[in-house]
Amino acid sequence: MKILVCISKTPDTTAKIAFADNNTKFAADGVQWIINPYDEWYALVRAIELKEADAATAIHLVTVGLADTDPIIRKALALGGDEAIRINADSHDSYYIASQIASIAKEGNYDLVFTGKETIDYNGSSIGGMVAELLDLPYVSLATKFTLEGTNAIIIREIEGGEETCKVQLPVVVSCQKGMAEQRIPNMKGIMGARSKPLKVVEPAAMDTFTSIASFDLPPAKAGVKLVSADNPEELVRLLHEEAKVI
Amino acid sequence: MSVLIFLDQADNNIKKSSFEAAGYGAAIAKQIGVAAEAIVLGTVNDDLTTLGQYGVTKVHTVKNDALNNVDAQVFTKIIADAATAIGATVIVFSNNFNGKAIAPRLSVRLKAGLVSGAVALPDTTSGFIVKKNVFSGKAFANVSINTAIKIISLNPNSFSVATTSAMAEVIEFATTITDAKVKVTSTDKVVGEVPLSEAEIVVSGGRGLKGPENWGLVTELAKLLGATTACSRPVADIGWRPHHEHVGQTGLAIAPNLYFAIGISGAIQHLAGVNRSKTIVVINKDSEAPFFKAADYGIVGDAFEVMPKIIDAVKKMKGIS
Incomplete structure (x- = not known):
């Protein structure tokens, strides 16, 4: 079994969001970077669990990013990836990124490609579906459970107001979310071992980009909270009914 | 075209x-x-x-x-x-x-x-x-x-x-339908409730409610308002409420007309899932709770004292005594 896990670098969940260069760039100064939580907690950890159940499993990691992505991919190796490929490019275009990943995936002949359900920075939720289409593979999005049954995967995915169980023959592309696995902390053995695991850097293939970011905006500041006395909660109901008109 | x-x-x-x-x-x-x-x-x-x-x-x-x-x-x-x-x-x-x-x-x-x-x-x-x-x-x-x-x-x-x-x-539209490679074997839906992703009003509870036995305060208000219920991440993680109710950065991101948060402090990860709500109401006994900075309306007070009064006021407004 060969699993490819797609890893993305994102600002920490508590990072201050601000923009530079006339609001055309994310202000990255002083920002702490993490593995995108969906990629780490759910996609990668579930892949590690599959390897723990079957030692013959190989976990390869792929990321599209410049050299400043290396600490993130090393952390993913410390958690339990076997080897990693970094495609040396910086892009915010989902199609370009998916095309790079798909070209790696094609060469590697993977049984499973895992992504997180979205990144917490650009919230595209697009890479998994695009990679699947580029590889002409089935795609199960927003998976909350994943088990193997021979050469089939039994996957539970979230749908509007509930979930559905589906069965699909490998290979398959799966986007992972809460429920797939639990967050893990890398241990010292993993961290030491990660230093000697292969991290291959490849130059990007020539691919199209479909979109570009023209500018960023911050939402208008909130007017401030209107506090109602705890002695008079009826006033809150009146305000919601008559002023906000939401009930 | x-x-x-x-x-x-x-x-x-x-x-x-x-x-x-x-x-x-x-x-x-x-x-x-x-x-x-x-x-x-x-x-x-x-x-x-x-x-x-x-x-x-x-x-x-x-x-x-x-x-x-x-x-x-x-x-x-x-x-x-x-x-x-x-x-x-x-x-x-x-x-x-x-x-x-x-x-x-x-x-x-x-x-x-x-x-x-x-x-x-x-x-x-x-x-x-x-x-x-x-x-x-x-x-x-x-x-x-x-x-x-x-x-x-x-x-x-x-x-x-x-x-x-x-x-x-x-x-x-005349077309050929190819065979599905993903076979759906069963579906399991919450019946009778508007899905969280489509709800116009969401009533949500956090750890401030102290235990699942107190969720009546959330569900009663939700029922009166025709709202869907939600919860914070710790509440889903401890198992007080099902995971599909978890809203926040790693749960579901929602944008209802009204998000009514009871006993939720408003950690930045929670806000990331609800900050697109049009109106946010926060009930919390800690006046320093970060959620008040993101809220439109709030009451600094004990949910166990405040919520029954709110529920009564909503009943009165709706003509239910």
Whole structure:
């Protein structure tokens, strides 16, 4: 079994969001970077669990990013990836990124490609579906459970107001979310071992980009909270009914 | 040339988020001076001619029970065929579960740039620029789509739909349906409650409620308001409430008209999932709780004392004694 896990670098969940260069760039100064939580907690950890159940499993990691992505991919190796490929490019275009990943995936002949359900920075939720289409593979999005049954995967995915169980023959592309696995902390053995695991850097293939970011905006500041006395909660109901008109 | 809108269904009924997509797609069609056409796959009970009221002139249908479960590969092929047949230059989805599964595939298939999570009509004064949520609701990006065909998926509850009395023409779209590789073996739905992703009012509880036995305060208010219930991450993690109720950065991101938070401190990760709500109410006994900074209305007080009074006041307002 060969699993490819797609890893993305994102600002920490508590990072201050601000923009530079006339609001055309994310202000990255002083920002702490993490593995995108969906990629780490759910996609990668579930892949590690599959390897723990079957030692013959190989976990390869792929990321599209410049050299400043290396600490993130090393952390993913410390958690339990076997080897990693970094495609040396910086892009915010989902199609370009998916095309790079798909070209790696094609060469590697993977049984499973895992992504997180979205990144917490650009919230595209697009890479998994695009990679699947580029590889002409089935795609199960927003998976909350994943088990193997021979050469089939039994996957539970979230749908509007509930979930559905589906069965699909490998290979398959799966986007992972809460429920797939639990967050893990890398241990010292993993961290030491990660230093000697292969991290291959490849130059990007020539691919199209479909979109570009023209500018960023911050939402208008909130007017401030209107506090109602705890002695008079009826006033809150009146305000919601008559002023906000939401009930 | 036209705008093609994909309308998805659940249990043979078109979803609310799809009506928003219809209105949004029709507004784009008007803006660029082309017709708005829709496509509905599977068997639905809705009278599709009424889609005219959202500005759609033609509805293409493929009535086949095999399409009542969504397989992204099968759907992508049919929608791509329809888009090509009618010469669609813009294709609109709702950025819901099915939209997230299909739109990225279609983007590759048609070599059409995709913006997912749009929150406003595109700016077409020079080029084609779509505003979308980024950084989990903490900012917007204005994204230029540089391909001939454009795909937009609209965030639910971010576009107000105007309706008219027009009628749409319903046409069967002739196509071949490929076999689904993803076989759905069972579905499990919460019956009788509006799904969180579509709810207009959400009542949510956090650790401040001290235990699952106190959730009556949340569910009673929710029932009175026709709201859906939600919870913070710790509450789902301890098992007081089911995981599908967890809203926040790593749970579901929602944008209801009213988000009513009881005993939730408002950690930045929680805010990332609810900050697009139009009105936020916070009940918390800690006046320093960060949630008050993001709230529109608040009460600093003990939920166990405040909530019964609020519930009584809502009953009075609704004429229930």
